[in-house]
Amino acid sequence: MCEFCHKHGEGKKWYLQAQNYSEDLLSDLRRREFIQNFFLNPERLNEDVGKLDELKRLPSFVRAVVTPVLVNRQKRVHFGQVIPIEEVERIFGFVNSVVRLPCICRQATVGTEQRYCYGVSMVPQGESQFGQIIRSIDAGYLTGPDTSGLETLSKEEALSNLRELEKKSLCHTIWTFITPFIGGICNCDRSDCVAMRTTVTMDFPVMFRAEYVAEVNPDLCNGCRQCMRVCQFGAMGYGIAHEKVVIDPRRCYGCGICRASCTKNAIALNDRSKVPLAANLW
Numbered sequence: 001m002c003e004f005c006h007k008h009g010e011g012k013k014w015y016l017q018a019q020n021y022s023e024d025l026l027s028d029l030r031r032r033e034f035i036q037n038f039f040l041n042p043e044r045l046n047e048d049v050g051k052l053d054e055l056k057r058l059p060s061f062v063r064a065v066v067t068p069v070l071v072n073r074q075k076r077v078h079f080g081q082v083i084p085i086e087e088v089e090r091i092f093g094f095v096n097s098v099v100r101l102p103c104i105c106r107q108a109t110v111g112t113e114q115r116y117c118y119g120v121s122m123v124p125q126g127e128s129q130f131g132q133i134i135r136s137i138d139a140g141y142l143t144g145p146d147t148s149g150l151e152t153l154s155k156e157e158a159l160s161n162l163r164e165l166e167k168k169s170l171c172h173t174i175w176t177f178i179t180p181f182i183g184g185i186c187n188c189d190r191s192d193c194v195a196m197r198t199t200v201t202m203d204f205p206v207m208f209r210a211e212y213v214a215e216v217n218p219d220l221c222n223g224c225r226q227c228m229r230v231c232q233f234g235a236m237g238y239g240i241a242h243e244k245v246v247i248d249p250r251r252c253y254g255c256g257i258c259r260a261s262c263t264k265n266a267i268a269l270n271d272r273s274k275v276p277l278a279a280n281l282w
């Protein structure tokens, strides 16, 4: 179990606890203000990346002190964790509503509306406070005339969309808005997603590994290497001698995207806690 399960899930998977999606948490004025400010200004994400570039240029001993402080702050405010599709299904089993909205990361990096984000909530009927907060923001890319705004989806529609995104190699992640409140599921890739870029290429973790690690069954693998093309984390290698793919558990984020691409069903996800090399890597 990761530290988030211990802190926010009483030792169970924290993102499967309904109270972490509750409208009660959303009543907190500080949280509402945070969400508004978060979505109001996509450019701020690019500014944050600029600040991390500056951090990288600091002497290593200064970085060693400052980075953990900043990462811990991020964990208290807004962080993500990779979840494979079966965990998304479990979440959809108990949330009551799903809305699709434009991705703020892609708005910042690509400058166009890319509808990769899914707000989830526990409101039994009507619109969740999350939806109301978003609608109250004067942000052109969210609410202007050229955007589809918030689309209400059935859970079946949303799950089907997420499966399609998985085929495009996008990795599902779950996000807090002032922890432990969970507001949504994103679909990340390394080129356009600020969070994944920051985590993987800038060595400043804002999204953390899944509770799983992938493993290839060499008896089923035919060495086609399709899975290697879709792994965003550089966790896969090809063994020339035995002509099979192998996964480095120390690099694997447990997203399951490689599994979705394998026509031989040669890839499975194992509990991270049972993989000694990866058990304490998040």
Ligand code: SF4
Pocket: 216, 220, 221, 222, 223, 224, 225, 226, 227, 228, 244, 245, 261, 262, 263, 264, 265, 266, 267
């Ligand atoms: S996609 Fe499947 S069969 Fe092809 S190399 Fe990867 S694990 Fe092996």
Ligand code: SF4
Pocket: 213, 214, 230, 231, 232, 233, 234, 235, 236, 247, 251, 252, 253, 254, 255, 256, 257, 258, 259
């Ligand atoms: S090897 Fe790990 S990180 Fe790479 S795609 Fe597969 S599950 Fe994701």
